[in-house]
Amino acid sequence: MADTTPTTGHRGPDHRATVRDVARRAGVSPGTVSKALNGTGQISSATRERIRSAAAELDFRPNALARSVFGRRSFTVGVITTDSFERFSVPVMLGAEDALGAGRMSVFLCDSRGDPIRERHYVEVLLERRVDGFIVTGRSSNQRPPLAGTGDLPVVYALTPSADQQDCSVVVDDRTSGTLAGEHLLRLGRRQIAHVTGPDDFDAVHQRLAGLRTALQAGDATLVGAPMFGGWTEAWGRQATQILLRAHPEIDAVHYGSDLLARGGIDALRDLGRRIPEDVAITGTDNWELLTEGARPPLTSVDMGLAEVGRTAAHRLLDAIDGRPHAGREQVGCHLVVRASTDGTA
CATH class of the missing domain: 1.10.260.40 (lambda repressor-like DNA-binding domains)
Structure with missing residues (x-):
């Protein structure tokens, strides 16, 4: 009683x-x-x-x-990242903390800097702290080897998937990001669309390009000039845009594979005397607000949902800790954020 x-x-x-x-x-x-x-x-x-x-x-x-x-649990989770720039792992981790915090879980963050030896060391340290599981993330959507030495503890991969298709990986939808940008530019009446993107060895580069081509083909349009592959830098965005516009002055829109590239493209278009968006509309990828809202004009960009990737990964890990593991890859949706670089009234 x-x-x-x-x-x-x-x-x-x-x-x-x-x-x-x-x-x-x-x-x-x-x-x-x-x-x-x-x-x-x-x-x-x-x-x-x-x-x-x-x-x-x-x-x-x-x-x-x-x-x-x-409960034979420490109520802690280890997060291992290879993203030393923290551009991608920080929003993923913030999303994960939102979900884990609701379950009164604490997070240990370790940056392996892409070094396998450092990564093994952090796994050992976190195991000594009796973490209940691991979230592994990085700075690209290229697959990586499974995390070694974790024993029976659950591991969930966020943004950067495991090479083992049976592992639980939560990833972004790179292909759809290109499709969304292409469809948006076509709706605005742009027909001469070019593409500036990152290194050729990034899976995201090819997925985003494939999505863009899908949208253009559906709209009975084709890419102007060859896709411009290069570094993820403003300098490459500037240089590639100048090369494209000099070879194809009819270009009326450019989709960039990252916001950093787009910021370089804005400088190049201004130097060439092209107005944005009146003469050339531009779209970026990632919706990094530090860049998109600070650009002149503010940049239309595809938000890849990184915080949601982190939240979803954390929920999947909590399920696995409670004995309900998930397997395979799960995509998180993306969405377009329209600003003045495509819509002068935005």
Whole structure:
């Protein structure tokens, strides 16, 4: 039978409510309290709500160490990234923290800098800290070898997929990003569309190009000139745009494989005396707001949903920790953010 004795005023200022206090208040066992507050176990919704109400009334705050010992979990997750620039791993990690924080999970972030030896070291360190699982991310959507040495602990890959198709990988939809940009430019009446992108050895480069070509073919249009492959730099965006416009002055739109390339393209078009978007409309990729909103004019760009990649990866990892693992690759959708570089009124 539940203990209904009022507690307000009966506990000294130094007394902290325990699991047993909550259990007595709710009329259940301490084990049931732990399961209810951790979101595990087969407990009726009415019982779970009664326990949560009792915990709130007693101002109960779970002790992390006690939760770890009782549930044989540390309530921590290791995040290993190869993105030393942090452009891509930071939004992925913020999304992951949003999801993990709701489950009272803490995150250890380790940057391996693409060094396999450093990565193995971090895996060992995180295992010593008894993490409950790993999220692995990077700066590209090129697949990578599976994370080694993790034993039976669950691993989820975010943005950068595992080469093992059975591993759980949450990735962006690069192909659709190119299609969205191409369809947008065609809707604006642009027909002479060119493409400036990154290195030829990036999977994302070819997927985005394929998506752009799909949109152009559906609109009975073709790419003007050859796709311009190069570095992910403003300098390449500037140089490639100058080469294209001098060879094909009829170009009335350019889709760039990244916002950094597009910022270089804006400089080149201005130097060539071309107005944006009146003469040439431009679109970027990534929706890096530091660049897109600071550009002159502000840049239309495809948002790849990196935060959602992180959130989804975290949810998949939590499922795996609770014994419900996921397998295979899962794509997160992207969307176009229209600004003045294609729509002068935006």
